[in-house]
Amino acid sequence: MIDPPMLRNDCFALPPGVDWVPMQDALAALAARMHSVVGSETIALGAAAGRRLAEDLHAFRANPPAPNSAVDGYGFVGPVPEGVTDMPLAEGRAAAGVPFEGHVPEGHAIRILTGAILPDGVDTVVLQEDCTVEAGRVAFRGPLKRGANARKAGEDVAAGDVLLSAGRRLKPQDIALLAATGHGTVPVFRPLRVGVLSSGDEIVPPGSVAPEAMRPGQIYDANRVMLLSQLAQWGFEAVDLGLAPDSRDGLRALLDGARGQVDAVLTSGGVSTGDEDHVSALLSREGQMAHWRIAIKPGRPLALGTWGNLPVFGLPGNPVAALVCTLLFARPALEVLAGGTWFRPEGYMLPAAFSKRKKPGRAEFLRARMAADMRVECFASEGSGRISGLGWANGLVELDEQERQIEPGDSVRFIPYAAFDG
Ligand code: AMP
Ligand code: MG
DSSP: OOOOOOOOTTTTOOOTTOOSBOHHHHHHHHHHHOOOOOOEEEEEGGGOTTOBBSSOEEOSSOBSSSOEESSSEEEESSOEEEEEEEEEEEEEEEBTTBOOOSBOOTTOEEEEOTTOBOOBTOOEEEEGGGOEEETTEEEEEEEEOTTTTEEOTTSSBOTTOEEEOTTOBOOHHHHHHHHHTTOSEEEEEOOOEEEEEEEOTTEEOTTTSOGGGOOTTOEEOHHHHHHHHHHHHTTOEEEEEEEEOSSHHHHHHHHHHHBTTBSEEEEESOOSSSTTOHHHHHHHHHSEEEEEOBSEETTSOEEEEEETTEEEEEEOSSHHHHHHHIIIIIHHHHHHHTTOOOOOOOOEEEEBSSOEEEOSSSEEEEEEEEOTTSOEEEOSOOOTTOTHHHHHOSEEEEEOSSOEEEOTTOEEEEEEGGGGGO
């Protein structure tokens, strides 16, 4: 049982004098500061999808464990030359789970079904559809190579092979491989518990006040439910920490309550340096806080702090910026905290279906979607409050720091949302 240490409370501090950081440098710095903070447990394989492996896993058994037939047909020793071949059929048959125990003499064939172990004296199989069977004989046309329609033992995985490495987030496909190679339980990391809180006096939980009863200036809390849902989709245990008013005491109470209950916190709103930006103010005075001025749009500063030893990712309040910063920065960092490995989401160079004048100096992320013709469209407005564009999109277009004039047909880097699933 591993019980790793918490992060150090000054883990996010930047060296003095660091100003606007290019995004890739910020990501590298963040990656260097993260380590796993979760212990491990062994659970049933069937419950392990979405969990992260705590150890490298080896195959206990080969796949396939024995040579077997890939089709329903007739087995014999190959190869078979061009032209018509006609063989006497041996008594009996080989079926999946019911092996033929005897020996098939050379020049004889035996009835064999898909998945059956190749009997002694069989290394090649002919498809039943290609055969005529009559009076105890089977006839078909060659040529057939030795080994045709047969699977070799261990051709997929040999016993002892490394199957999957520690940190891997198990997919249903991995679960199949583990089952096939003899695993009934798996060592996995305990799910990372990630708390989410929103902040702002204007914010109202959805469902708590009818639209017509909302006071002017009040807005529904879109971020908290978005982030909680997103975290759950990534295999984290998402914990609702509630809504903090724009007051230091209220926020302090929520953060104190989060200690021991979660392993990391995402906050949204209140991270600029305005009068009401209490997340920054409280963390700077009573915890640790560094404003990472990262050269990206949308973003503003990303506030990375600790409350005690609890890492806090202070996201911007605008839902678009909150999601983009979560995807780009919190996502890979949380993966490492959860026992996984840092990753850069895979992007694809695709032709743009839009034109845009891109200013130099910072990277930009546009809400985008890949259309059926593989061209990438961008959401009509870049406004950071346009929540409708988040769901319209199925990913982001990343434009690097360079100045650029993009015209339809030019290549742009498209990162599907799914690439952040890890
Ligand atoms: P802030 O970072 O607190 O200055 O907030 C920036 C903008 O995002 C303001 O227009 C806020 O009203 C808005 N905002 C902040 N938190 C949320 C939230 N949880 N849901 C929706 N909008 C928010
Ligand atoms: Mg605010």
